[in-house]
Amino acid sequence: MNFRLISYSDIPAYQQLLHRAYQATSQLGIHFAAATVEPEEIAQHIDSNAVYLLEKEQQLISTLSIRFPWGNNPGPYGLPHLGWFATDPIYKGQGYGNALWDWVENEILINQLKLPAVTLGTAANHPWLAKLYRQKGYQPIGQADLTSDHTTLYFEKILNHQNYTNWKKRSHR
Structure with a gap:
């Protein structure tokens, strides 16, 4: 197994992975942008x-994105925001998605970026994602009606309590 940042040469395979992985969610009537994303949008996402x-x-096999507060699609809480989490359905249930998620959390979010916390969002009517995120230590912090087919539930995970406390004090003056 190898963990790495995406490159532009990965766009065709990445698009196929996203489309295959999000097909089941689309069949539930929940439409996430990753399900139909085009190569130009992927290039913008990578940038x-x-x-x-x-x-x-x-x-x-699996992918996870970190959206930054200064990027083209920031999360709603002024923190980096996780998204476009997907594992190729061929490898479903083999632990690859969890392996990538844990690596990104530990190596990137905690060890490299030194984040106080991170957020993510998912559809309230998705049958298992909210439960999965709670099991990973994410706590509900809000919701929004961004699309006609679902309410988005927002979750937060505190990664460093001291840094989080300091960030909260500074960000709510």
Whole structure:
């Protein structure tokens, strides 16, 4: 297994991975942008966000993006925001998505970026994602009606309590 940042040469395989992985969610009537994203949109996504991949034998297996507050699609709480989490359905249930998620949290968010916390969002009517995020230590912090097909639930995970406390004091003056 190899963890790495995406490159422009990965766009075709990345698009296929996203479309395959989000097909089941689309069949539930929940439409996430990743389900139908086009190559030009992926290039814009790469330019503004950190997109990590897990690959095995040169096959893209799983992906997770970090959207930054200064990027083209910031999260709503002034913190980096996770998104476009996907694992190729061929590898479903084999732990690859969890391996990538844990690596991004520990190596990137905590060790490299030294983040106080991170957020993410998902559809309230999705049958299992909210539960998955709670199991990973994410706590609900809000919701919004951004699209006609679902309410977005927002979650936050505190990664460093001292830094979080200091950030909260500074950000709410």
